[in-house]
Each structure stands twice: as structure tokens, then as C-alpha cells.
Amino acid sequence: MSLKLRIWRQADARDKGSMVTYQLQNVSPDMSFLEMLDVLNERLTLDGEDPVAFDHDCREGICGMCSLVINGVPHGPEKATTTCQLHMRHFTDGQTIDIEPWRAAAFPVVKDLVVDRRAFDKIIQAGGYISAPTGSAPDAHATPVPKLDADAAFEAATCIGCGACVAACPNGSGMLFTAAKITHLGLMPQGQPERNTRVIDMINAHDEAGFGGCTNTGECTSVCPKGIPLETIARLNKDYRQALRAAS
């Protein structure tokens, strides 16, 4: 198939950037989306042009590094699929595809389609952990965890930190990411001692990083490649309310 690609090109953080059009022939439907971009980059390299910079690593949908907004949708049209797992068979011959980076003040563009997502690390630093220094742990069976809680905690913990939730949110909010971690740790008995300080500190870090506020639009969960539910945000809100009450 042949495609018309319109790709955001931006030389570095200071450059203004613009959409640039490329024609690409002989795209196989079996290619992944990133392999299609590999083919484009091979051509650009041989033509003496600067290849398109984009983030990717594991290419199996788990590292969370790939990050493209494809025709307005983070990670493209397939539900619960990262860009690296998206295949060209979901596009049609002759189609125009717009490719843009995540857009958020908290995720400034580094180059082309590459953005800086360290704001997420900052949120985790604020309290997205359980303080358990190496060597201090009791036997693993010392504290049983009800299966349903463990399973629900696992579901929330599958977040890959890709940032699609922020990219999709009309408010540029990172609340789904924050809530996934609050939910994971809040459901485990090991997470209880720090539960109140965690939620307050993480929300403060979220706000300081320049993310927008949550208005529960649900755009985040609809593009989340791991299907983290909106319910996690309600849980975060409840924890936040309880933490404020405990603090006063």
C-alpha cells in the first residue's frame, strides 16, 4: 500500500516545528507502525535527510516508551494497543496519516516525536512507593492479601507509564497515571502506613509538574493501552478526601 504521512518535525526543544508531508510506497500490511517509520527513515537517511526521531524500545507493548498521536488518537485507532503493536493492516491504501508527539506542557518536545516524560518520575518520587529498605522484609506469607485485592492492585499496577492518558486528556491531566499507582499501593496492606501522605504528596507533585486538572471526561481510559479504569481516579479522590480529613 502507499501512504501520505504528515509528520511533526521539530529540530529541538527551541525550534517552532511544523507538519511535513512524506509519500511512502510499498508498505506491507504486516508491518508494525514503527516498522513503517523505520522504512521511511532508511529512505530519508539514504537521501541525506534527517530521519524522524521517535521513542521506542521493547516493541512488544510493555516498556511504555513509544508515544505517537496517530490521526488525533494517542497510540492510534486500535483499542488497548500501543503504537509498537499497531499494524499497518488497520490502515487503507492511499490513506493520509497525521503523526504528532504527545502534547502537554509537562511533556516538552525534545525532537520531532520525542517528548520528555520525566514529570511522571517526579510524581513517583513524591510517594509512589512503599518504604521497605532491602533486608527489612518479613516473610512473604506474614501478611496474607485477599485475592480480589491483589488482583485489583495488579490491574492498576499494569500501567506502563506511557503518558497516553495525558496526551488524550483535553485538560492535559495526568490523573489516570497518578491514580493507577495510588490504587495499586492503596489496595495492598503493605501500602497502608503511607497511604495518606502518599496521595497528598503525589497530587501536589502532579500539579507542580504542570499537568491540568481532571474533569472526568474519560478520554484517558479510552486510549489507555492497558485499560486502566476511570474507577482508579474515584479511588484517588476518596483517598485524598480521607487524607485531608486525617490531616485536619
Added chain:
Amino acid sequence: MTDYYTLGDPVADTKAPDGPIETRWERRRFGAKLVNPANKRKLTVIVVGTGLAGGSAAATLGELGYQVKSYCYQDSPRRAHSIAAQGGINAAKNYRNDGDSVHRLFYDTVKGGDFRSRESNVHRLAQISVQIIDQCVAQGVPFAREYGGLLDTRSFGGAQVSRTFYARGQTGQQLLLGAYQALERQIAAGTVQMHDRHEMLELIIVDGRARGIVVRDLVTGEISTEFADAVVLASGGYGNVFFLSTNAKGCNVTASWRAHRKGALFANPCYTQIHPTCIPVSGDHQSKLTLMSESLRNDGRVWVPKAKGDDRVPADIPEDERDYYLERIYPAFGNLVPRDIASRAAKNVCDEGRGVGPGGLGVYLDFAAAIGRLGRDAVEAKYGNLFEMYQRITGEDPYSTPMRIYPAVHYTMGGLWVDYDLQSTIPGLFVIGEANFSDHGANRLGASALMQGLADGYFVLPNTIGDYLAAGPFPKLDGENDEVAQARKLVEDRIEKLLSINGDRTVDSFHRELGRIMWEYCGMERTDAGLRKAIGEIRELKAEFWQRAKVPGDGEGLNQSLERAGRVADFFELAELMCIDALHREESAGGHFRAESQTEEGEAERDDERFSYVAAWEFGGDLPVLHKEDLNFEYVHPSQRSYK
């Protein structure tokens, strides 16, 4: 043979205590010097890599009070490729009361490694496995649990007990996030300085000690020299030398290889694990291979057509024209033979021209019988997510047509040589996780990689590194120092050279070709003639690379082509050494199968008389130097593996 290498003096591990194996680790810890808490603050440690080993080590060293500088090439430490591990993590907890023990895990691992690993190291690994689970649970890792609230376990290849702890099919992710969170906690506490999107390009050795690294900031292109009292490499394996592997695209050997060029010995580079159940290549554009859990072989039946070149759709091939070759050749284990055996059998039938799918590089994994026996719902409950992943990638529905699978490079057992303290032959350079060679011998058992990475990072290194650091802090360094300036210049010159070739072939095209040579001659089956041919071809290709490679752009700012070019240049040199190691080891062991060394039934045949040693290679350009470390087995006696 000596055209390819020279023989040097033997090496020995001088750190492991003698005596009863059960107390060696305890005695080593007692014998090691300690650093008092006030001095720890004055000592700096560099950790390269943030996977299970590097992340856990940096976090733990920070907790102990050292000043830690951590580096990774990804945009966040959470992305390291440990995150992709699916199956689980072994631990000798014996929660099942099914006869497991530290000694049994030790025994299984030494046997699984085909008797090419050190007893002392493996025993320590088995002992520590128990603490790892405790540690991870305390961090909030959401392991699978039973209704009583206790941890669930499952059994895995190469073991008859149920000792594998897991978190659905994402155990690596959950364990890594645990380590990552501990690391972020230390970053917030100020004990760890994190440098993401930084790549180590050279090791700095001053007065014979590893004292720092040269790094490139991948965003600004700035080259800087970073100093410390000790350097820890946790930079992972080198499976990407094959271009196509289950590794992440960025995985590379550069950190290890730069250390090797500076004098660290590289051990057993030819030991490569090839995983039998991956999604096959769909065309020339393929950039990576995706693993599907081995558990599929519990219910799927592997087959190919009996006739060569039979290109009918699978449904049209009648039962009596199918060859269920694993069940035929290995009636006792059938479809559940170990990884290396299943992989080689698939290669053999494809070599006979009976492979299926594009290029004839695939075999069927058929669930029709399981669906008939258990019903579609039961199969879906068990393997639903894997089937979905398969369909997403191939566009085929595995419920109605058999899956196609093919082996792919998955893990490398070889790596930098380390002693019992995980210290390389360069004082002050420690190597942990997949980057070292230590615990898996010639073959790694499923669910053991996570165990080793975390054992090294949480428990071994933080205890052993103190013995070395007790002599510090070492004299302060700056860029004026000759050895530092030289290391920096080496990096700058290399980058300039790569950028100035300005040829007519892309770096990826070289990498693909290198991968093809390695897969053909140094993959699942290796021969004397093939390896000699491969060495010749690699050398030619390497020469061509330095004349024809095209690296666009400049060294200022983000340049992903330049990053790849540097990594591929190092892969060329490693590939040569892998082939030389494979050529010199005229026996079959674990992941290394030499066609000349097999039993009458076609099974791997070890030669303990001649090859019961670790091959530790010293860098020597075209002529590496072989140092042998003899292996002694006091507790587990070598025997022939058989799965018939």
C-alpha cells in the same frame, strides 16, 4: 585453531570460600571488610543500567548511604527491558511442601545449566531466592495469590516442584516497577542522582582501578566524564547481535564491550539461549521478535506437514499427512521438552524444507485438540491474552487456524567474567545481572533470570562491594588527568569517525546482515566450517561498515542513527569473539550445540574431559587470549541430560 586465538594463563575465583557450601556466603560476608556509615557518604558508586539488577543495586546502595550515580539510555529507569519478562521468578520457599529446598533449586540450576556454572555462585543464588520474594512482597509487588490470601506458585520448565512466583504474564514488569519505585524513593532522598537518556561509551581506569565512565547525553550530545570510587555495570545482555531477537531495540553490548576492551575478561560469549515459541518473521521489514509464553506448549501440539513444500492451508492437511515431530522423537516429554531441544527440532524440520509460513521458517502450534478436549472457553481462560497478542501481530485467529511459531534469540548466558564478589578482572569494576556470566552456565532455566538479577542487585553486590570500597575514597580526579583525557578523546574520535564515513549504506542494513550471518552460523546449530566462514564474513562486513556506513546528522543533539552506529560497531567485534568461542568449544553444552558433538540420537554431547571450564577471553583484536577457569563439582555430579 590457533589462527584465531592464543592461550593465556588460567584464571581463578579467589573470593569464594572453601568448605561447606551452605555457609560459604555467610563466611564471605563475615570475611569481607565493612565501610562505616560516615565513610559511605564519602564514597561514590556509578551504576550503569536500571533493570532488575541495576535498579535494585542503585536503590540498595543509596539506602546504605553511598552516593550513587545511575545511568540509563531510556527516557526513564522504568523502561529497562527486564520489564518484558513474562513467566515468573523462582524461589526455594517450599510453600507447597512438595520437596523443594535451597539444595534442590541449586541442583536444578546447575543441572539446567548443563554443568557449566560455578557451584558456589549457584548455591548462593538459591539461598538468596527466598529473601527476594520477601523483599518484593514488602514493596507491594502484586504477585498472584490464592483465595486464602497466600502466594500462588506454578511449575516451570526444568523443575519438578512448584516454585515459580508470578504476576499474571507480567512478572518482570511488576518486579521492575518495585525496584524502580525503590530507586525513585532514593532519588527523592538525594542519595541517587539519576541520569536518563545517557549512554556509557567508555570506561575510565586510573592507576589500575575503574574510576569512572565517559557518557554521552543523548539529548544534547554533550560528552562528559563521570567519576566514582567504583563502577557497576548492569547493562544487560547482547542478544541484539542477531539483529532479530526478543530484546528491546536499544539493548546493546557497548558498556560491556568498552570494559572488555579496557581489560575485563569476557566469559562464554557463545552461550546463547534460543526460545522456541516466538512469533515468526513476517517479512524483510521485521524489526524485532515477540516471545509468547512457553506455557502454550502445555496444551498446544507442534507439527509440520510430512511432505516437503506442502503449501496447503493447515485445515486441508489431513491428520495422517502431519508430522507431530516432538511427540514422535521424544515420546516421554513430547511437546514439553526443554527450550534448546524444542528449538533445534524446529530448525531441523525447517531445514528439511517442511517449514510453514513465509520463507518456510515456522512450525504449527495447534490448539484444535485442546479446544476439542477442554472447550474453547477453557482455552480462552488459560491463554486468552496470548491468543489476542498473536492475533494483533499476525492478523490470524489462533482459535480457528494453528499458530505459527519459530525460535528466536532470547537471552545470553555469557558476559563479563566476575568472581564470587561479582568483581571483574578490573579492580573496582563490578558486573551484575545478565551482563555478567556467572550463574546460568550454558543454559538458563525459565524464571531464573529475574531471580539472578534481583539477587545480584539487592543482596550480593551491596554486601561485596564494601570489601573493595573499604580501601577508599580514592584520590579525587578531574579532566586534567591523562587517563581521563585519553578515555574522553577515544569517545570523541570514534563519534567523529562514524559521522565522517558518509557512505551509501544505512547502519540498519549492516546490522541486519550481521544478524543473518550470526543466525546462520552461530545460532541454534554450529559447525567448525560454518563458524570459520562466519568469522571471515564478519570481518569483511566490519571493514565495509567503516567504509560505507552512512550516519546522518551531527554529534550535537539527539541523533538516534549515531547511537545505533556506535552499538553496531561494537556488535561486530563481539560477533567475532562469539564465533571464536563457539569454534574453540568443540562440545555441545546447553545453548551451544556443535553438530560435530552429538549422541547417536542427535542429542547434545558434552565433553567434560576437555571443556569443563569457563572460557574467559582477554581482548586482543583479531587474536583474543583465552584464559580458562576450571570448574569443580563437589555437590552435583555431571551427568548426561536426557528427555526421551
Added chain:
Amino acid sequence: MAISGAALVLFLLAHMIGNLKIFFGAEAFDHYAHWLREIGAPMLPTAGFLWIQRIGLLVALGLHVWSAAALTIRARKARPVKYAHRKPVQGSYAARTMRWGGVIVFLFVVYHILDLTTRHLNPVADTSKAHAAVAADFGPDRWYVTAFYALAVTTLGFHLRHGIWSGLQTLGVSNARRERLLQGIAFAVAFVICAGFLSVPFAVLTGLVK
């Protein structure tokens, strides 16, 4: 946002129920309008309660608008560069129209007060004749008033549909099990309020109420 919104929703419910009094005839409706002014008497002066309520509403509305403005400004700051390819709605339509919907409703409220409270825009100037004012307002000749009213109330319905649920979510009342139930409640409340308000002008328009 959620708390001020909750206050406004409660007012809307009371207002809507009061409106339905019109189906009991002109006298009942005017009596109800009169009673509103007498609540709390003789402790409170005439229309005292009404003023307390008005101030409360004004505060709630002010807070609501202020929070909305703050969120909007924050959202703008959080995404300084817009997407070139506008994103299709993935979540709910109601959620995506909260801001403009809110503005429309606000403008309507201003008009609505000028119309039926102060009577500046109403043919019946006598504030004691509530029923007459309503009947005159939505007469067939003034169909455009009814049309605007209907449009505003429908917009309000969308606003409530997402707003009520979103408020419950913000207050942390929601969880996985309750999510669908709460979504249903939000829809039901929005629907009832919407239908209740619309019933009056259409009843006038069709001659059911004269």
C-alpha cells in the same frame, strides 16, 4: 466544582418541582410563588428566605464558575501547543461539551432572571402574577422563547448528565461496582430535571396550561 455543583443541582430539583405546580392551576401556582416569599415568616421579613437562597445560589454559582475558569486556564496552560489533527471524541459527548454548555446555561440563567424574575423581558410586569407571566411567555406567538428555553434546558441536561456523575467521581463516591449505577443515576436525574422543566413551556405552547 463538585460541591458547588451539588448545591445547584439541589436548587434545580426544587425549582423544577415547584414549576410543576402550574399543572394544578393558576391559583395554586400563584399561591406557591407567594408562599416562596413568606417562608420563615414572621421570623424572616417578606422574601427574606428568598434572599438567603439567592445569595447562597449566587455564591454557589460564583464558586462553580470560578472553579470552571480555573480548570480551563489550567488546561490551556497544560497544553500550550494544540494538536494539528483534532481528536475525535473517545469518551462521552456530554463530557466534552461541559465548558461551552456551561456558558450557554449561564447566559440563559441571566436571560431567565430578566424574563421571569424581574420581568424586564416579560409581557407581564406584575410580579405577583406568576402564572400569567409564564402563560404569556410561552404562548404560540412567542415560539422563539420556547425554542431558546428548550435548547438551554437540553444543554443543561447534557451538563447535568456528565456533571452529576463527575461530581460523584470527584467526591470519591464511585467505584468499579457502582460506576454503572452512578452513571445511570446521573442520567436519570438529568433526564427528570430536563423533562420537568420542558413540560411547562410545552404545556403552555400546546394549550394544556392556559
